[in-house]
Amino acid sequence: MTSSRPIDGTVFEAVLFDMDGTLVASTPAVNRSWARWGREQGLPENFRDTVGHGKPAGEIAAELLPADRVDEGAARIQAIEIEEIHDVTMLPGANEALDAVPGERKAIVTSCSTPLAEARMEAAGVHRPATIVTASDIVHGKPDPEPFLLGATRLGVDPTRVLVVEDAPAGLQSGRAAGMTTLAVVGTHEANELEADLVIDTLELVRFVPVDGGVRVEIVEKGTPRPARA
Template identity: 40%
Template sequence: MEYPLNPLESPDLARPDAASREALDLPQAVLWDMDGTLVDTEPYWIAAEHELVEAHGGTWSHEQAMQMVGNPLTESAKILQAEGVDLPTDQIVDFLLTRVKEQVRAEVPWQPGARELLTELRERGVPCALVTMSYRSLAEQVVENAPPGVFETLVCGDEVTHGKPHPEPYLVAAQRLGVDVTRCIAVEDSPTGIASARAAGATTVGVEAVVPVPVLPGLSRTPSLALLDVDALARILAGDVVDLIGG
């Protein structure tokens, strides 16, 4: 399936062509999930969910909140409607987004090691894409506070036909960057996102942030981005399966 191409949003830095990157054994690109993976925004989403459900006379548990992690926002809205939130889907999504954007505007809660790894990827000429089920209005706030020139394209939840766990978001990102998705690393924190990236054919690293990252064949796992560098990503792409969580 062909997806519409977008101009590169951040073409500030020249990057090596695909042949040069392959000679260096570097990924052709790194495709990043946002919430939970790069930024610790899941507590913001959970607080907004609590507020909304309780305003409509319901209760919201930690276990219920965990089931929402990684979902497209429209799917999360349906779950909240089933819990008694008597609002249309678009109003639920707008409420959640507004609450999270208010907190991100005050401070972007970068995960440990995130900015450092993004900076190293930029310095070594590896392009990055943000692949998130959050909407563009929130994703742009995060990108504005990222190291300059890191993200060359954004694929957001309000811009795809099929959200995660469907492979479409990652296939769109690779196509926009003009790279082979099977020569890319995807970095994700939720089972939903991991399923999306793996279905697209990307070599995937699971970062255990809010929810457990399952043990799956060929899946590398880490408890923190601070334990990764570009050379580690290159080794993973070459076939090494790195499990820094264990157990």
Template identity: 40%
Template sequence: MTGGPATGGPAGEVRLPCAAVLFDVDGTLIDSTPLVEHAARLWAPEYGIDADEFLAGAHGRRTSDRVADFLPPGRVAAATARLDELEAAGTDGITALPGVLGLLANMNGLPWALVTSMDRAQLAARAAAARVPLPDVVITAEDVRDGKPDPDGYLQAAGRLGAAPSACVVVEDAPAGVAAGRAAGATVLAVATSHPPEALGEAHHILGDLTSLVPAPDALTLALA
């Protein structure tokens, strides 16, 4: 099975032939913004970091990669563990984003995987809180040498599903993830759930959320505004 160029359908619809869909998680399927921001605002003063500056570029990236932007290498591991500890302290405010639960419950035979910058424990806790199912193929922070915008996670997921990356649709919400999907050679669909559309301009298509996606065994159909 191979992907192909977008094809037209009824007015306002685009059909994206694909062999598999590779979803980002935080900000794409799950909203954990209140938890992440609360933890960062507790953590940042402990390390002399401005929380707003840290959060401004944190979304869509591995925690360790973002921490390394602010601290010397010898301090990154301990500081990352501390932030992970604070984020793991609860799941208050974590919810599935609009359209997600219905979409994942009705993928209609289209293979899919998750590629997240979270670690396995974070993913398990947040997915459970949001009632988001986990597929057989899940790529987490521990599975990649370099996090997004490096394409490694998406390349691994496509490989495990037996699909060519160019035949996959990547669904993302953050510029780093969009860049990773493009670097993998996939068609990138961005949702403007955490960033404004102008920040996602490298994506092939941009939607407000996932409510308008309709899966078929070999394609995704999306309604464009």
């Protein structure tokens, strides 16, 4: 039997936001970068069909390249992606959401490396929080729980009282594995591909209200409940 955790009206100790596809529209840049990288590496055009969105570049390189080429390949895709930022923009409601959550109760948790995260945040005009967890900070990336658990640790909050805002299956799996409640935003994936406690079309439908002990989340227009837990 499955059940989902309530989100609308719930007070969370903190909110952890994914970046790409959740706060920042970077899909065209990502697609250009990986297509260029794939050509350079001699991979088939459809090579990305075998890897999931939302994973760190180093882990993707390790899945696709011989062991002796992984480090070089990971460094190369990072360099390409840092170049490909001219059309990276903010998604609707993203900065408003970041601004509404108090500084000590929010973080960005991204599968980008630190240099790439910095480049995309600057290009998009992200109102960046003080706490940011990147692939450079962890050993195991999404879907492993480590990134979100590190975010909770840095904020000093109970993981079971944290809301994860994500757009990708790997990130949602990471949040669930960390014991957190998950809110999925449709964009890089269709709603029926996202397993979360609640799925919404845009962050514009969410209101974050600071209260004693945390942040109350209010859904302006109800999304689609998609049970995520056994």
